[in-house]
Amino acid sequence: xxxxxxxxxxxxxxxxxxxxxxxxxxxxxxxxxxxxxxxxxxxxxxxxxxxxxxxxxxxxxxxxxxxxxxxxxxxxxxxxxxxxxxxxxxxxxxxxxxxxxxxxxxxxxxxxxxxxxxxxxxxxxxxxxxxxxxxxxxxxxxxxxxxxxxxxxxxxxxxxxxxxxxxxxxxxxxxxxxxxxxxxxxxxxxxxxxxxxxxxxxxxxxxxxxxxxxxxxxxxxxxxxxxxxxxxxxxxxxxxxxxxxxxxxxxxxxxxxxxxxxxxxxxxxxxxxxxxxxxxxxxxxxxxxxxxxxxxxxx
Numbered sequence: 001x002x003x004x005x006x007x008x009x010x011x012x013x014x015x016x017x018x019x020x021x022x023x024x025x026x027x028x029x030x031x032x033x034x035x036x037x038x039x040x041x042x043x044x045x046x047x048x049x050x051x052x053x054x055x056x057x058x059x060x061x062x063x064x065x066x067x068x069x070x071x072x073x074x075x076x077x078x079x080x081x082x083x084x085x086x087x088x089x090x091x092x093x094x095x096x097x098x099x100x101x102x103x104x105x106x107x108x109x110x111x112x113x114x115x116x117x118x119x120x121x122x123x124x125x126x127x128x129x130x131x132x133x134x135x136x137x138x139x140x141x142x143x144x145x146x147x148x149x150x151x152x153x154x155x156x157x158x159x160x161x162x163x164x165x166x167x168x169x170x171x172x173x174x175x176x177x178x179x180x181x182x183x184x185x186x187x188x189x190x191x192x193x194x195x196x197x198x199x200x201x202x203x204x205x206x207x208x209x210x211x212x213x214x215x216x217x218x219x220x221x222x223x224x225x226x227x228x229x230x231x232x233x234x235x236x237x238x239x240x241x242x243x244x245x246x247x248x249x250x251x252x253x254x255x256x257x258x259x260x261x262x263x264x265x266x267x268x269x270x271x272x273x274x275x276x277x278x279x280x281x282x283x284x285x286x287x288x289x290x291x292x293x294x295x296x297x298x299x
Contacts (some may be wrong), residue, residue: 015183086112119171237280
């Protein structure tokens with residue numbers, strides 16, 4: 001299948017490689033020329049601008065965006081509109097707010113352009129070897145891009161969530177749940193460290209990752225991090241907040257839904273910016289392992 005791909009950062013680059021390896025024809029663009037050149041070496045068709053990318057695609061066009069949420073998405077769509085035609089499909093695979101996705105869908109529908117909001121999970125490993133995606137928008141547009149979704153995702157790892165905004169709403173709640181799970185793991189390991197038994201965290205995490213009720217990919221990542229350094233001394237305990245947890249709590253307040261675990265995990269991330277304890281380093285390590293999020297060694 002032919003598609004345009006805009007945004008070749010950590011996630012976008014790996015996703016584009018995954019599509020190329022499955023035989024899809026990609027026209028790619030990124031503000032970083034080196035990323036475009038590397039993708040050309042992998043078999044993609046390079047474009048030197050958003051307009052150039054659109055002009056190289058056959059109608060109806062499918063253009064996948066992996067750019068930062070917010071103004072960058074709107075700016076990219078504005079640049080595309082001079083080239084797009086009725087029936088073309090724009091896909092936002094980033095972590096946009098679902099309200100923004102609903103607005104963009106309405107605006108694009110006004111000129112005959114279809115819009116899909118795709119929540120993408122799985123971190124860098126998923127982007128390269130099989131992700132999980134949640135899709136919102138028109139069902140017929142979803143069916144048009146399903147060949148891409150099938151090859152981007154693990155078996156059973158994609159689905160149609162509903163009307164415009166549903167994909168990013170589902171991803172928002174997913175990330176809120178992730179906040180709570182990671183916080184519980186971090187607090188548990190801090191309690192283990194505080195015990196009198198001198199636990200080997202690498203060994204504890206290895207055992208918990210194999211057959212226990214709390215086994216999970218996150219526990220696998222905890223073990224991976226502890227293999228590097230059982231004290232996680234290479235990490236600061238400051239935990240970044242990318243936005244989705246905050247949006248989840250805001251949505252819960254708007255709907256009178258109680259989410260105390262997610263809210264507590266979110267507030268803990270805020271508090272981590274003034275502390276540096278073991279539970280925060282565990283959560284920071286988990287984020288680094290699955291997403292390649294940067295970390296700062298303690299001074």
